[in-house]
Amino acid sequence: MPHLTLDSISLSYDGGAPVLANVSLGLRSGEFVVVVGRSGCGKTSLLNLAAGFVTPTSGRVLVDDAAVKGPGADRAVVFQDDALFPWLSTAENVAFGPRLAGIGAAERRRIADERLAIVGLPGLGDRPIWRLSGGQRQRVGLARALAANPTFLLMDEPLGALDAMTREAMQELLLDVWGRTQAGFLLITHGVEEALFLATRIVVMAPGPGRIVRTLAVDFGKRRLAGESARAIKASADFVAARESLLDAIFEREAA
Numbered sequence: 664m665p666h667l668t669l670d671s672i673s674l675s676y677d678g679g680a681p682v683l684a685n686v687s688l689g690l691r692s693g694e695f696v697v698v699v700g701r702s703g704c705g706k707t708s709l710l711n712l713a714a715g716f717v718t719p720t721s722g723r724v725l726v727d728d729a730a731v732k733g734p735g736a737d738r739a740v741v742f743q744d745d746a747l748f749p750w751l752s753t754a755e756n757v758a759f760g761p762r763l764a765g766i767g768a769a770e771r772r773r774i775a776d777e778r779l780a781i782v783g784l785p786g787l788g789d790r791p792i793w794r795l796s797g798g799q800r801q802r803v804g805l806a807r808a809l810a811a812n813p814t815f816l817l818m819d820e821p822l823g824a825l826d827a828m829t830r831e832a833m834q835e836l837l838l839d840v841w842g843r844t845q846a847g848f849l850l851i852t853h854g855v856e857e858a859l860f861l862a863t864r865i866v867v868m869a870p871g872p873g874r875i876v877r878t879l880a881v882d883f884g885k886r887r888l889a890g891e892s893a894r895a896i897k898a899s900a901d902f903v904a905a906r907e908s909l910l911d912a913i914f915e916r917e918a919a
């Protein structure tokens with residue numbers, strides 16, 4: 664099974680103080696790993712290393728057994744800012760990667776329409792970007808990331824800018840897409856409930872220097888996919904207990 668590995672990573676930017684110290688993290692197909700931690704603890708740096716945008720000062724980034732030398736189509740990235748091209752139609756945005764890969768217009772359109780249906784925007788391919796809502800744009804960003812059939816999907820606070828209701832709907836959508844694709848998902852969020860609801864594994868980081876302080880296996884997302892309602896899950900005693908335990912880890916409180 665494909666796996667992305669960060670092996671004993673340390674990172675300093677331009678010879679400055681270490682931002683990450685001895686971080687090891689693995690992500691396999693079918694896993695949904697969520698990274699949480701206070702601002703500045705190095706979450707985005709970690710994602711940029713996995714994406715191949717940044718090279719570690721020491722340690723290794725591997726896909727299977729091959730060293731990562733830069734960005735690749737196997738690792739798609741979704742940013743907080745939707746970063747769509749306003750001069751292209753919705754379908755052309757989604758199929759931008761296939762266009763770079765030299766795929767012809769008819770096949771690109773087929774890919775775009777299929778991915779737009781997966782993210783719940785069927786038939787919107789001809790819309791100009793400026794006629795989409797913020798939540799719809801974020802879904803187009805997700806559809807674009809899915810257009811390359813990535814093995815790993817790396818997301819940096821993709822839902823951070825959305826209103827609460829759209830955000831909950833997007834969480835359900837992410838779970839659904841994850842369940843269908845069985846890609847390895849890595850998501851950064853500040854939302855504690857979001858982390859619990861989506862992850863198969865939650866990784867808690869702490870700053871000074873950035874490091875992993877706690878790892879927590881959870882199965883609420885799998886319960887949701889198995890048909891349990893989101894409300895019932897979030898109200899359940901084990902969800903509430905896991906939330907307290909996660910908050911303790913993030914704020915380094917002594918567990919009661």
Ligand SMILES: Nc1ncnc2c1ncn2[C@@H]1O[C@H](COP(=O)(O)OP(=O)(O)OP(=O)(O)O)[C@@H](O)[C@H]1O
Nearest residue numbers: 676677682700701702703704705706707708709873
């Ligand atoms: N390109 C860069 N050059 C120099 N320093 C950087 C760079 N990117 C990040 N840093 C520093 O590295 C540290 C970690 O930043 P990073 O963006 O990874 O944190 P984060 O956990 O994603 O924070 P947030 O939750 O606010 O997004 C911070 O001290 C930041 O100032």
Ligand SMILES: [Mg+2]
Nearest residue numbers: 706707708819
């Ligand atoms: Mg960040």
